[in-house]
Amino acid sequence: MGTGILITGFRGGNSNSASGDFSIGVRGQWIEDGAPVHPVIEMNLAGNQLEFWKQLVEMGNDPFLYSQVRCPSLRFDEVQFSGV
Secondary structure, eight states: OOEEEEEEEEEEEOOTTTTTTEEEEEEEEEEETTTEEEEEEEEEEEEHHHHHGGGEEEEEEEOOTTTSSSSOEEESSSOOEEEE
């Protein structure tokens, strides 16, 4: 990843199952040239689930083994963030 946000955690959110619209609080690191620059907090990831999953461009082979949800790293292109 060249420049973007590395999400390291989630802080609640909401989703409309009828429309697919969602908004989820996130925290993580701002990345430039592949290196962390500063933390990001109190940001929201928002969009529509039908469109959001079309933006998935890469999936890692690194599931987090110490969680009930064993999800690998995912890289998305052009998703919508708001906040600090």
